[in-house]
Every structure is written in C-alpha cells, then in structure tokens.
Amino acid sequence: MKLYDYETAPSPRKVRIFLVKKGIELETISVNLPQKEQFADWYRQKNPNCTVPSLELNDGTVLCESEAICHYLEEIYPNPPLFGRSTMERAFVNEWLQRIDFEGYLPVANFIRNCSDAFKDRALPGPKPVAQIPELAERERDRAQQFFYTINDILESNNPWLLGKYFSILDIFAFVTLEFADKCQLQPEEELNALEIWLQKMRDSLEATN
Numbered sequence: 001m002k003l004y005d006y007e008t009a010p011s012p013r014k015v016r017i018f019l020v021k022k023g024i025e026l027e028t029i030s031v032n033l034p035q036k037e038q039f040a041d042w043y044r045q046k047n048p049n050c051t052v053p054s055l056e057l058n059d060g061t062v063l064c065e066s067e068a069i070c071h072y073l074e075e076i077y078p079n080p081p082l083f084g085r086s087t088m089e090r091a092f093v094n095e096w097l098q099r100i101d102f103e104g105y106l107p108v109a110n111f112i113r114n115c116s117d118a119f120k121d122r123a124l125p126g127p128k129p130v131a132q133i134p135e136l137a138e139r140e141r142d143r144a145q146q147f148f149y150t151i152n153d154i155l156e157s158n159n160p161w162l163l164g165k166y167f168s169i170l171d172i173f174a175f176v177t178l179e180f181a182d183k184c185q186l187q188p189e190e191e192l193n194a195l196e197i198w199l200q201k202m203r204d205s206l207e208a209t210n
C-alpha cells in the first residue's frame with residue numbers, strides 16, 4: 001500500500017495521525033501541491049479529483065477520501081479500535097465524523113479558500129477552476145466560531161476524549177480541523193476551558209507518539 005500525501009495539508013494529516021495511533025508504517029509519496037503536482041497526469045490517473053490524501057492498494061485500487069481510507073485501515077488493522085467499541089459508540093463516531101466535517105472542516109476550508117489570494121480561482125479543490133465568493137468567507141468564519149463552542153460543549157460531558165473513555169478518530173479529525181483553523185487565523189473569541197485542556201492533551205499525546 002502507498003499513501004499519497006502532502007506534509008502541510010490538513011486532510012492527509014488526519015490519515016498520518018491515524019496511522020501513528022494504529023502503529024502502521026506505510027510507504028508515503030509526497031504530491032507537491034504548491035507546484036500543482038496534483039494535476040500531473042501520473043497522479044490524475046490515480047485520483048481524478050486531484051486531491052490528497054489517496055491510498056493505493058496493492059491491487060491498484062485507489063481510495064481518495066481521508067475518512068474512507070481510515071475506515072479501510074480500521075478493518076485491516078482492527079487494534080486499537082478507533083471507530084468505537086460498541087454499536088452505540090460506532091453510531092456516535094459516524095454521526096460526529098459528519099458533523100466535524102460539515103460544521104468544522106468545510107467552514108474553515110471554505111473560509112480560507114474564498115478569501116486568500118493563494119486560492120484565487122481555487123475556491124474548491126478539484127480539477128476545474130472555481131471562482132472565490134468573498135461573502136461566503138464571512139459566513140464561514142461565523143460557522144467556524146460556532147464549531148469551537150460545539151466541540152467545547154461535547155467535551156464538557158465527554159472526557160477525556162470526544163467519545164468519552166477511549167481515544168478515537170473523532171479526536172484526530174477534530175484536532176486537525178482546529179489546528180487548520182488556527183493556521184487560518186481562526187481562533188475561539190473567548191476562552192473555552194474544556195477545549196483548551198483537550199487541545200493540550202492532544203498535543204502531548206502526539207508528541208509522545210512521534
């Protein structure tokens with residue numbers, strides 16, 4: 001198996017942390033996004049959507065979404081379980097993966113892609129140019145703010161991790177989203193205690209595994 005990656009991009013980072021937490025080592029190939037290598041023929045043939053990450057299986061099949069890649073790896077390497085340990089936990093994980101993506105990751109990505117010159121005509125990833133909508137950036141900034149409160153609220157009842165007792169993929173996907181927000185200058189407007197404690201715990205846990 002081979003992972004197509006780019007070091008500073010948030011979506012492949014989700015998969016890289018998942019691999020570390022599972023103790024899996026994979027051959028990793030960097031696709032240089034600033035040099036537009038995602039559009040090169042050799043990569044487009046593997047992933048026509050021209051995004052990273054992609055996971056190429058030994059039979060040549062390619063998975064092109066970070067969540068699907070993690071699901072596949074969970075089935076191949078079930079321990080430690082990162083998608084929940086019971087029917088109810090797995091349902092909670094599925095529900096919150098969708099919410100983290102829709103209420104967190106997409107607002108942050110839409111914010112930066114619609115206001116930064118670096119993403120001119122690249123307001124959405126993919127093979128075709130898409131024009132920016134500056135008003136959308138404003139709306140998405142507010143949605144990202146709401147997401148900080150949403151995660152803080154869960155952590156006030158579920159701790160130490162988003163699922164409760166066990167570390168899961170929810171912690172990985174939410175953490176990468178919050179660090180991505182920080183990089184885009186989107187920080188909580190007020191101090192959110194449960195969120196801050198959990199962020200520090202995540203940083204410590206990643207340092208310990210590196």
Ligand SMILES: N[C@@H](CCC(=O)N[C@@H](CS)C(=O)NCC(=O)O)C(=O)O
Nearest residue numbers: 009010011051052053065066125126
């Ligand atoms: N939903 C996809 C998102 C993938 C995505 O948007 N990747 C970005 C990097 S974080 C990308 O490849 N961008 C290339 C571009 O903007 O042309 C996933 O989770 O894998």
